[in-house]
Amino acid sequence: MTLRVPDVPYSLARLRTADGVSPGLVAGDRVRPLTPAELGAEDLTGFLADSRWDRLAELAQADGPWQSLTEVSLDAPVTPRHVFQAGANYRTHVVQLIMAEMSGRNEGRTKEEVRADAEKVMDARAASGTPFIFLGLSGCVVSPEEPLVLPAGADTHDWELELAAVIGREAFQVDAAAALSHVAGYTIVNDITTREYVFPGDIGGIGADWFRSKNAPGFLPTGPFLVPAHFVDPSDLTIRLELNGEVMQDESTAELVFDVPAIIAAASQTTRLLPGDLILTGSPSGNGQHWGRFLRDGDVMTGSIDRLGAQQVRCVAARSKGCAA
Numbered sequence: 019m020t021l022r023v024p025d026v027p028y029s030l031a032r033l034r035t036a037d038g039v040s041p042g043l044v045a046g047d048r049v050r051p052l053t054p055a056e057l058g059a060e061d062l063t064g065f066l067a068d069s070r071w072d073r074l075a076e077l078a079q080a081d082g083p084w085q086s087l088t089e090v091s092l093d094a095p096v097t098p099r100h101v102f103q104a105g106a107n108y109r110t111h112v113v114q115l116i117m118a119e120m121s122g123r124n125e126g127r128t129k130e131e132v133r134a135d136a137e138k139v140m141d142a143r144a145a146s147g148t149p150f151i152f153l154g155l156s157g158c159v160v161s162p163e164e165p166l167v168l169p170a171g172a173d174t175h176d177w178e179l180e181l182a183a184v185i186g187r188e189a190f191q192v193d194a195a196a197a198l199s200h201v202a203g204y205t206i207v208n209d210i211t212t213r214e215y216v217f218p219g220d221i222g223g224i225g226a227d228w229f230r231s232k233n234a235p236g237f238l239p240t241g242p243f244l245v246p247a248h249f250v251d252p253s254d255l256t257i258r259l260e261l262n263g264e265v266m267q268d269e270s271t272a273e274l275v276f277d278v279p280a281i282i283a284a285a286s287q288t289t290r291l292l293p294g295d296l297i298l299t300g301s302p303s304g305n306g307q308h309w310g311r312f313l314r315d316g317d318v319m320t321g322s323i324d325r326l327g328a329q330q331v332r333c334v335a336a337r338s339k340g341c342a343a
Contacts, residue, residue: 021320023047023087024327026249028078030203031242032062034091034161041065044243045078047087052077063097066202067293069186071246093161095205095244096184100295101154102285103209103232107275107300109140114308140275149276149284152228154209158238159296162329166210168313169234170336174213175313178301179259179267179321181252182207183278184244189291197282200291203244204252206329207298208259208321210237213307239331240296252278255324257302262318266309269302 023046033042033051041052041062058073059065106112116136117129127135168175186202215231252271259267271277276284282297291297306312313319315335322328 021330022328024243024245025325026245030244031095032093034093039093043074043077048084049087050082050084063294066186069202092242094159095241096294098156098294098296099292101156103152103154103298104281104300105150108273108302110303112140113137114303118307144275149281151285155233158233159240160236162239162242162331165332165334166236167336168333172212172214176211176213176306177319178209179257180207180209180298180301181271181323183297185291185295189286192283192286194279194283197279201247203246204250205241205244206321206323206326208239243327245326250325258322260320267302267304
């Protein structure tokens with residue numbers, strides 16, 4: 019299947035070659051490698067710190083060693099030092115998760131009463147709360163071309179398609195008004211989660227185990243394209259995930275509880291956001307837990323976001339516990 023490419027004049031990718039991985043410039047359905055001289059930096063992270071897009075705009079119109087995207091292999095478009103993840107950031111998604119969690123133990127309440135209570139929680143959070151942010155492991159960031167190995171020993175591996183902002187200039191204790199000036203571009207991330215590990219039964223009210231539930235190898239298929247920020251309005255982008263051709267998620271970033279500037283500003287109050295870092299903004303409604311359908315061997319997920327193109331991820335079962343397929 020030929021995936022949709024970004025609907026912009028040009029974007030960035032990282033090409034896998036016999037000599038390793040190198041930055042690439044994407045224009046339409048073509049891609050060409052970029053030398054350090056053309057990039058104006060030794061690597062893509064260095065370029066993002068400066069984000070001199072003007073030189074790439076010229077190259078996108080020039081002759082060069084162009085290849086069809088169908089002829090190359092693409093890596094994840096960034097190598098972040100940090101992955102910041104915003105949780106519980108789409109109202110309907112969180113309401114669905116609460117209802118699924120409460121299923122079977124509603125303590126005499128009707129489904130409508132559980133929903134109403136969940137909606138009150140989200141409304142209060144939107145009015146006076148702050149973004150909920152946690153860390154993922156950068157080592158989980160992989161190319162969507164890599165098969166997603168579903169770890170053995172669990173049956174509830176779930177999808178969460180998300181818009182991700184990529185940091186350009188370093189940001190530390192910035193406010194929301196200045197936050198977008200620190201964004202170099204945007205990409206697609208599917209934040210895979212093993213639901214049965216989120217709330218371990220043996221730790222009581224200690225909290226959620228985001229480490230175990232979200233950080234298996236390959237649990238952050240990213241890219242394959244990085245679209246310059248000046249081509250994207252992150253406030254109203256359609257996020258759509260299909261599982262084997264069936265639509266599971268289809269919602270707009272206009273439904274975010276906390277928008278991209280608010281998330282970046284909140285994260286930057288605690289630590290420095292560095293060039294290449296990923297800021298995941300949360301997943302809309304329509305996860306597997308809502309549908310009662312989790313990932314299985316042979317499944318194919320196709321995730322797309324307006325302007326950013328699409329990614330396709332194939333699922334495979336692990337041969338045995340702790341062993342990649």
